[in-house]
Amino acid sequence: MTPRTTVAGVPVDTRHYIDGQRIASARTFADVSPVDGRPLGEIARGTAAEADAAVAAATAAFPGWAATARAERARVLRAIADGVDKRLEDLALVETHDNGALLRSHRRGVMPRVAHNFRFFADRLLSLGQEDFTTRGHTNHVSWDPAGPCALITPWNAPLMLATWKIAPALAAGNTVVLKPAEWSPLTASLLADVAAGAGLPPGVLNVVQGYGSEAGAALAGHPDVRRISFTGSVATARTITAAAAAHLTPTSLELGGKSPLLVFADADLDLAVDLAVEQYDNAGQVCLAATRLLVDERIAQEFTRRFTERAASLVQGDPREESTDIGPVVHARQLARIDGFVRRALASGARAVIGGGPHTALGGLYYRPTLLTDVAQDSEIVQEEVFGPVLTLQTFRTQEEAVALANDTRFGLAATVVTGDRERADRVTAQLVAGTVWVNCFFVRDLRAPFGGSRLSGVGREGGTWSFDFYCDVKNTVTAPGGWRDHG
Structure with missing residues (x-):
């Protein structure tokens, strides 16, 4: 050796x-x-x-x-x-x-x-x-x-x-x-x-x-x-x-692991919400804290999706050594296969890929396209299990109570993100979320003085x-x- x-x-x-x-x-x-x-x-x-x-x-x-x-x-x-x-x-x-x-x-x-x-x-x-x-x-x-x-x-x-x-x-x-x-x-x-x-x-x-x-x-x-x-x-x-x-x-x-939610209420700053959602592709989605489940008020879901798609399209995927790159490769061939398996099974079960949906064939290697899936059931594998890749799902809700119920309906409880313009709503919702860390109108703000860890699994x-x-x-x-x-x- x-x-x-x-x-x-x-x-x-x-x-x-x-x-x-x-x-x-x-x-x-x-x-x-x-x-x-x-x-x-x-x-x-x-x-x-x-x-x-x-x-x-x-x-x-x-x-x-x-x-x-x-x-x-x-x-x-x-x-x-x-x-x-x-x-x-x-x-x-x-x-x-x-x-x-x-x-x-x-x-x-x-x-x-x-x-x-x-x-x-x-x-x-x-x-x-x-x-x-x-x-x-x-x-x-x-x-x-x-x-x-x-x-x-x-x-x-x-x-x-x-x-x-x-x-x-x-x-x-x-x-x-x-x-x-x-x-x-x-x-x-x-x-x-x-x-x-x-x-x-x-x-x-x-x-x-x-x-x-x-x-x-x-x-x-x-x-x-x-x-x-x-x-x-x-x-x-x-x-x-x-x-x-x-x-x-x-x-x-x-x-x-985590399967963290990002809740977007109708009174949210929509540009902020979109920026925070796209940020979940950081490190090719290989972040335990990532809010991979986008939960959006149905009244703004169409506009949110349009802006998200436009914003995600501006991301540069490629060599992580380049200053202009936003998304690099996943870590290993086994990880790429695992991510793709999740997505393929979700698509076969009726999910729809708004963007992405597979490896980035033009780049080859271990690059997986940023993916957003809709038409997913709450009890589906893609919603319930950690993918640990650049894959997000989008679901809609009608009421605050439904949003919280969807957010808490997994085996995990590592983190959650809430986007709202209503301080009282933020207080009510964060009090009900099962998570070790909750961010309100921000993401990944970490202070070493704070406790860090997760609930449930x-x-x-x-x-x-x-x-x-x-x-x-x-x-x-x-x-x-x-x-x-x-x-x-």
């Missing part, structure tokens, strides 16, 4: 990173770019042996890192953020080639957010705490103790940003980490290991094990020495992880702000009786 590859001129080590060392595996797997189908490298394929070694390294490093003063942990996290800033262009280029998302988005939004994740949780660590309180004269003192080694299993659609959303609070809390990145987009995790080492993070505090979920991921999920598991991905994989974690009652945080638990520390720590309350102290003077 060649231990390094070069992507867009950037050298990337393709081995695991365990206890501060690069470790090869007996087997590898191919990483292929969705941009042009070119091989990016042969990646070390971890198994239970590598997972065990990484957990052992994290376990050995835990006491020292946990005992490190908060100010020093925060300093190291800020140094990692500085390292991300210095390598922002490298990280953006590699991730675009690895998962096909827009280079301009990586440069302007995603990689700056990666650095912000570390800085935010460094700051949050230093402000973590609450005032003591008394109970019948007894003092209650709440503390957040590091839990131990954490297994973080992350997805391919925003690899580095979503990984650091977990890594940063876990490290800030005083824990050690074993990261298992998605096999379809593992490269920036390897670069992050280099950045962390350069920032002075001690060996064993951050480990990266590459490989398949059924091998490396399964070994981490069922490991008896792992104290926390955080996973972002599919419901099916979450069931496997939680079953393995149950053997040791390992606390698990899950951010899973969209997840278990909340992370962000103090909620992250609540998960990554053993929260302790110490109750002390008044008086009775000996004088040692």
